[in-house]
Amino acid sequence: MSDDVAVEARGVSKIFGASTDQEVRALDHVSVSIAQNEFFTLLGPSGCGKTTLLRLIAGFEHPTDGAILLEGKDISALPPFQRPVNTVFQNYALFPHMTVAQNIGFGLEMQGQSKDEVANTVGAMLVLVKMENLKNRRIDQISGGQQQRVALARALAPRPKVLLLDEPLSALDLKLRKEMQVELKRLQHETGITFIFVTHDQEEALTMSDRVAVMNEGRILQVGAPHEIYNRPNDRFVADFIGDTNFMPAEVIEHDESEVRIRLPSGIEITIPAPPGLPQGSEVTLAIRPEQARIVTDADAISIQGSLTDEIYIGTDTQYRVDIGMTSPFVVRVQNANGERARIPLGSRVGIAVDPRTIQILQD
Amino acid sequence: MATSSRPFSIERMPGFSLLALTCFFALYMPLAPLVVYSFNAGDNIALWEGLSLRWYVAAWENDLVQSAAIRSVVVAVIASVVATSLATMVALGTTRTRPYRGQTSIYAMVNQPLMVPEIVTAVALLIFFALIKESTGYHGYAYLISAHTAFCIPFAYLPIRARLEGMDRVLETAAADLYATPWRSFTRVTLPLLLPGILAGAMLAFVISLDDVVITEFVKSAGQDTLPTYMLGQLRRTITPEINAISTVLLGVSVVMVTIIFFLSRKKA
Ligand SMILES: Nc1ncnc2c1ncn2[C@@H]1O[C@H](COP(=O)(O)OP(=O)(O)OP(=O)(O)O)[C@@H](O)[C@H]1O
Ligand SMILES: [Mg+2]
Numbered sequence: 146m147s148d149d150v151a152v153e154a155r156g157v158s159k160i161f162g163a164s165t166d167q168e169v170r171a172l173d174h175v176s177v178s179i180a181q182n183e184f185f186t187l188l189g190p191s192g193c194g195k196t197t198l199l200r201l202i203a204g205f206e207h208p209t210d211g212a213i214l215l216e217g218k219d220i221s222a223l224p225p226f227q228r229p230v231n232t233v234f235q236n237y238a239l240f241p242h243m244t245v246a247q248n249i250g251f252g253l254e255m256q257g258q259s260k261d262e263v264a265n266t267v268g269a270m271l272v273l274v275k276m277e278n279l280k281n282r283r284i285d286q287i288s289g290g291q292q293q294r295v296a297l298a299r300a301l302a303p304r305p306k307v308l309l310l311d312e313p314l315s316a317l318d319l320k321l322r323k324e325m326q327v328e329l330k331r332l333q334h335e336t337g338i339t340f341i342f343v344t345h346d347q348e349e350a351l352t353m354s355d356r357v358a359v360m361n362e363g364r365i366l367q368v369g370a371p372h373e374i375y376n377r378p379n380d381r382f383v384a385d386f387i388g389d390t391n392f393m394p395a396e397v398i399e400h401d402e403s404e405v406r407i408r409l410p411s412g413i414e415i416t417i418p419a420p421p422g423l424p425q426g427s428e429v430t431l432a433i434r435p436e437q438a439r440i441v442t443d444a445d446a447i448s449i450q451g452s453l454t455d456e457i458y459i460g461t462d463t464q465y466r467v468d469i470g471m472t473s474p475f476v477v478r479v480q481n482a483n484g485e486r487a488r489i490p491l492g493s494r495v496g497i498a499v500d501p502r503t504i505q506i507l508q509d
Numbered sequence: 510m511a512t513s514s515r516p517f518s519i520e521r522m523p524g525f526s527l528l529a530l531t532c533f534f535a536l537y538m539p540l541a542p543l544v545v546y547s548f549n550a551g552d553n554i555a556l557w558e559g560l561s562l563r564w565y566v567a568a569w570e571n572d573l574v575q576s577a578a579i580r581s582v583v584v585a586v587i588a589s590v591v592a593t594s595l596a597t598m599v600a601l602g603t604t605r606t607r608p609y610r611g612q613t614s615i616y617a618m619v620n621q622p623l624m625v626p627e628i629v630t631a632v633a634l635l636i637f638f639a640l641i642k643e644s645t646g647y648h649g650y651a652y653l654i655s656a657h658t659a660f661c662i663p664f665a666y667l668p669i670r671a672r673l674e675g676m677d678r679v680l681e682t683a684a685a686d687l688y689a690t691p692w693r694s695f696t697r698v699t700l701p702l703l704l705p706g707i708l709a710g711a712m713l714a715f716v717i718s719l720d721d722v723v724i725t726e727f728v729k730s731a732g733q734d735t736l737p738t739y740m741l742g743q744l745r746r747t748i749t750p751e752i753n754a755i756s757t758v759l760l761g762v763s764v765v766m767v768t769i770i771f772f773l774s775r776k777k778a
Binding site for chain 1 (some may be wrong): 576678680682684687688689690693697701702
């Protein structure tokens with residue numbers, strides 16, 4: 146099994162300013178395995194410890210506790226220049242006194258490769274990132290997007306076991322950003338190198354990754370494929386951070402092997418497929434995605450009921466806000482078929498129908 | 510009113526350009542007669558008798574001027590090279606290490622020559638070196654060179670430190686990430702990027718050493734005149750435009766060096 150693991154963090158904690166009054170616990174017992182050849186993304190809000198985890202893998206910082214393993218070997222004590230891991234820095238960190246080609250060749254040269262080998266690999270990398278005609282330019286003579294490509298080529302050239310990318314696209318404008326997202330996927334595919342990618346953009350994370358780890362306050366809350374993270378969040382923070390979600394408190398009434406009967410605040414009871422382990426009488430939170438609910442006007446018994454307060458047209462979709470007697474309105478998103486949409490008078494009583502299988506139960 | 514709402518701008522204050530011009534003239538006017546009379550054909554430094562390079566030739570052929578000039582340059586080269594090496598090490602030590610206790614006091618200590626009045630240092634060195642001369646019997650150039658080295662250090666240090674502080678640490682991190690050992694990261698990344706600062710520091714130190722009068726006058730042994738102390742000695746006798754000629758050459762050297770320093774320190778990292 147460990148043959149397939151590229152990087153593993155084992156119970157890693159990182160405390161900055163330990164034993165001072167400004168102690169920061171940047172990472173708190175983080176354990177995660179990243180498979181060979183995987184496009185793995187660390188996703189989380191600012192300050193959650195993404196950069197810190199990357200820096201620990203690269204060797205720029207050392208863990209306060211726990212170990213970092215590369216292909217099963219503990220590398221926690223190795224300095225960065227002895228780790229077969231390369232980084233694409235957020236602001237690229239290209240060497241301003243070297244040309245494009247010299248930047249790309251730097252790592253190879255430091256590895257002690259011969260001039261010919263260096264020149265060959267640099268040539269191949271220039272082709273890979275489509276920069277052949279700019280190889281003799283100085284760094285301050287190329288655009289931001291081109292610098293980005295050079296930074297990628299420089300980090301890929303020594304063929305590291307793992308490539309670390311710390312928000313590499315955040316300095317680019319939207320159009321270039323979309324282009325580079327495709328480009329990065331292509332590069333990962335062509336090189337077969339494990340990518341660990343950091344972003345705080347959930348859309349970017351979902352579209353690019355094989356697996357995503359959602360982080361908050363120094364901990365990894367959930368690891369999974371994008372659709373798992375999106376459809377089966379196991380934590381309120383994850384459900385809230387990724388996409389829009391309606392939350393609703395509920396109480397467990399009955400539970401058997403595969404189903405649970407719960408009572409909504411309105412008193413309505415519904416049955417939801419659920420994993421075992423929910424004790425009777427326990428308080429849970431239901432998470433319902435706006436696009437997985439429907440508005441029904443002929444209010445039937447099992448739906449949630451309320452009065453329509455807003456109807457917002459957003460191009461492909463229409464968003465309905467329904468006051469169901471809780472602090473925040475319940476949001477329903479309906480796709481506009483053929484550009485048409487059903488007109489419902491504001492203030493009218495409507496029902497919200499939800500397929501029980503799409504409801505996610507979160508334990509608090 | 511329309512005019513009162515316009516933003517304040519220096520451009521519309523005629524007083525400022527006048528002030529700038531005044532400063533410019535106050536600084537450079539006194540130099541003009543010195544330079545002009547260095548080309549005087551006559552013997553007097555205030556009576557124009559026609560254009561000639563006579564005094565430049567006289568200065569060039571004067572053995573005392575020659576030996577003082579060579580001494581000045583040799584002392585300035587040695588002092589600036591040693592001072593710049595030391596200053597580079599100190600600058601690296603105060604910016605490229607983990608913070609440690611006493612780091613700021615090193616900064617203050619290195620800049621000591623800028624704070625202690627030069628005449629005080631001169632007298633102190635005179636007394637201190639006299640004690641050493643007494644006990645060792647050595648009267649060579651080491652005193653002059655070490656004194657010059659000492660007061661050159663802060664001048665070499667300031668541009669180097671400024672450049673180090675403006676340099677992004679992430680470049681050294683990137684070098685380490687790309688398999689460069691700390692030494693190779695230093696020689697391939699830090700040092701090349703620091704070089705303009707080091708050159709600026711060295712040239713500044715050279716000019717400062719070349720121009721020094723006070724400390725040199727107090728520290729030099731017999732027969733160790735530098736160009737400035739030689740000129741000081743001449744002023745006690747009859748003055749000829751030869752002094753103007755030497756001064757003009759010194760001025761030229763300084764202007765050239767300072768211009769180069771200016772461009773070096775503007776060079777982008
Ligand atoms: N060298 C340091 N000294 C002290 N605290 C630090 C240091 N580096 C990071 N921290 C703290 O550790 C926490 C995690 O920081 P980190 O840079 O890993 O966050 P991040 O997830 O990368 O955030 P962002 O998205 O803003 O880049 C933050 O609270 C930060 O202030
Ligand atoms: Mg970060």
